[in-house]
Amino acid sequence: MTDAELLHYIVTGDPDETKDLFAQARNVRERYYGNAVYFRGLIEFTNYCKNDCFYCGIRAGNKRVERYRLSLERILQCCAMGDMLGYKTFVLQGGEDPFFTDERIVEIVTAVRAAYPDHAITLSIGEKDRGSYEKFFEAGANRYLLRHETANDAHYAKLHPVSMSLAYRKRCLFTLKDIGYQAGAGFMVGTPFQTPHTLLEDLRFLEELKPAMVGIGPFIPAADTPFSAEAQGDIEQTLRMVALSRILLPKALIPATTALGTISSRGRERGLMAGANVVMPNLSPKAARKLYALYDNKICTGDEAAECRLCMEGRIRSFGFVPDMRRGDAAV
Ligand code: SAM
Ligand code: FES
Numbered sequence: 001m002t003d004a005e006l007l008h009y010i011v012t013g014d015p016d017e018t019k020d021l022f023a024q025a026r027n028v029r030e031r032y033y034g035n036a037v038y039f040r041g042l043i044e045f046t047n048y049c050k051n052d053c054f055y056c057g058i059r060a061g062n063k064r065v066e067r068y069r070l071s072l073e074r075i076l077q078c079c080a081m082g083d084m085l086g087y088k089t090f091v092l093q094g095g096e097d098p099f100f101t102d103e104r105i106v107e108i109v110t111a112v113r114a115a116y117p118d119h120a121i122t123l124s125i126g127e128k129d130r131g132s133y134e135k136f137f138e139a140g141a142n143r144y145l146l147r148h149e150t151a152n153d154a155h156y157a158k159l160h161p162v163s164m165s166l167a168y169r170k171r172c173l174f175t176l177k178d179i180g181y182q183a184g185a186g187f188m189v190g191t192p193f194q195t196p197h198t199l200l201e202d203l204r205f206l207e208e209l210k211p212a213m214v215g216i217g218p219f220i221p222a223a224d225t226p227f228s229a230e231a232q233g234d235i236e237q238t239l240r241m242v243a244l245s246r247i248l249l250p251k252a253l254i255p256a257t258t259a260l261g262t263i264s265s266r267g268r269e270r271g272l273m274a275g276a277n278v279v280m281p282n283l284s285p286k287a288a289r290k291l292y293a294l295y296d297n298k299i300c301t302g303d304e305a306a307e308c309r310l311c312m313e314g315r316i317r318s319f320g321f322v323p324d325m326r327r328g329d330a331a332v
Contacts, residue, residue, distance in 0.1 A: 001248070006203055009240055010196045018240065025243035025275030028250045033277050037321045038253065038328030039312070040089040040122065041082035041283040041305075044292040045070040045108075049095025051126070052161045053149075055191060057222030057293045058095050064224045068291050069099060070284075072108055078305075079112055082283045083119070085309045086325040090116070091145070091280060093124035100125065102132045106139045113140030120327050124184075127168060130175050137179050144176045145184035147215050150191065151205035152198040159191055173209055182330055184213030188259075189241050190233020191219040199241065207248055212330040213278075214245045214252045217259030220295035235264050239274040246275030251331040253278050262299050268312075269319045278328070279316070281308035 001009075009021055046069045047058045058065055070078070079090050090112060094100065100108075105125065112121055123136055124145035133144070148169055150156050156166035176183040187202045206214060218233030238260060246254060255278040256271030264270065268279060282289060282300055289301040300308055313323045 001244075003200060006200050006244060007196050009244055010199050010237070012240070013236070018236065021240060021243050021247075022274045025246040026273065028246055029275050029277055032251050032331040035320065035322045036277065036324035036328075037272060037316050038089070038278045038324050038326070039087055039309070040091050040255070040278060040280040041078075041085070041087035042091045042093060042280045043070070043075060043078045043082075044093050044282070044284040044288055045075055046094035046097040046100060047288075047292045048097040048099065050098055051096050051164065053164070054159055054161075054226040055188070055219060055222065057225060057295055059225060062222075062224045065293070066291055068288055069097065070288065072111060074285065075108060076111060076115065078283045078285065079116065081305050083116060085306060087283070088118070088325060088327040089120040089122060089143075090283070091122040091124060093145070096126040102128075102135055105132075106135050109136055109139040109141050118327070120329070122184075127164075127172050130179075133172075133176055133179055133181070137181060141181070143182040143184065143213065145186075145213065145215060146172055146176065147184070147186035147188075148173060148202070148205060149187050150194065150198055151187075151201040155191075155193055155195075155198045158193045170205075170209075173211070177209070177211070182212035182253075183209075184215055184253075185209055185211040186213075186215030186217075188217055188219040188233060189238040190231070192227055192230050194219075202241075203244055203248060206245060210249065212251075212253060214249060214254050215257060216241050216245060216254070217257035218263050220259055220262060220297070222293065222295045232263055235260070235267060235270070239270055242271055242276055243274040253328065253330050255280050258282075258299060259295065262295070262297055269315055272316070272319060272321055279312050281305070281312050
């Protein structure tokens with residue numbers, strides 16, 4: 001698609017055009033993945049973070065957050081619960097927590113890998129140097145999620161403190177791919193100062209990086225952050241960005257995100273209808289979920305892992321999709 005065509009779809013409010021766009025995205029998805037929707041078990045193992053991203057509820061500067069860390073034993077218990085429920089992918093996500101040194105992350109990945117030799121292990125723990133990413137990979141991690149957040153330098157600088165840079169974040173993503181990880185990029189829709197042009201740049205960056213995974217969700221304001229009074233992202237525009245990403249990267253694994261489900265009760269199902277093919281129900285202990293508050297009113301914080309698993313399955317089936325508990329690597 002040309003820039004003009006992409007920009008048109010980024011902003012269109014025309015219901016017929018949108019319907020066609022989503023149908024096209026579903027067709028592309030079906031070509032490689034049929035109606036399957038893969039499950040990933042999400043374990044939010046720390047909400048400590050040394051960074052201060054302006055949008056994020058667990059930023060270092062938010063002194064009102066009650067902080068927690070899961071022990072290795074707790075993490076393994078979450079994995080055991082996930083395994084019992086049929087999950088073949090564990091996503092270990094957290095803030096950039098200095099307590100979790102490379103040695104500690106290697107210890108965790110090694111232990112999960114030893115207990116589950118055939119499962120996929122996904123890390124989502126932010127920016128590291130090449131040596132660290134290599135150690136985690138050697139210990140058994142297969143995938144890494146690191147959203148680029150916005151591919152426009154000036155916009156990036158309005159969402160992050162000066163200590164962070166888009167150039168480094170991009171470099172991390174290329175390094176991860178180079179090491180052999182299935183890498184996941186992505187961005188929020190509706191962050192302050194975002195424009196149709198910055199969204200176009202996000203799509204062009206995805207085309208350049210060709211990540212195995214793409215995470216897209218609406219920006220949702222978080223209390224006690226600099227953006228707490230800003231408007232949340234528009235669901236329709238978020239869905240159009242999911243659809244455009246699917247069309248540009250036909251084989252990508254694209255989650256229907258929790259943030260989509262938070263701004264609309266059928267948001268995740270609509271994400272699947274716009275071309276997404278992954279869901280990430282929560283395996284974190286109940287007490288941790290409320291505290292891992294990246295944004296306000298996050299859903300599924302009161303449910304047990306088994307309830308989330310069943311609830312998602314029902315939602316998926318009700319829209320004509322088929323839950324698939326296999327590992328679900330990216331199509332080649
Ligand atoms: N620390 C890791 C990292 O930076 O990649 C993983 C955790 S980070 C909190 C996970 C993602 O949450 C971010 O990439 C961001 O896109 C999303 N996020 C943070 N604050 C958000 C908000 N207010 N609304 C929607 N998504 C948000
Ligand atoms: Fe958690 Fe529905 S996915 S309750």
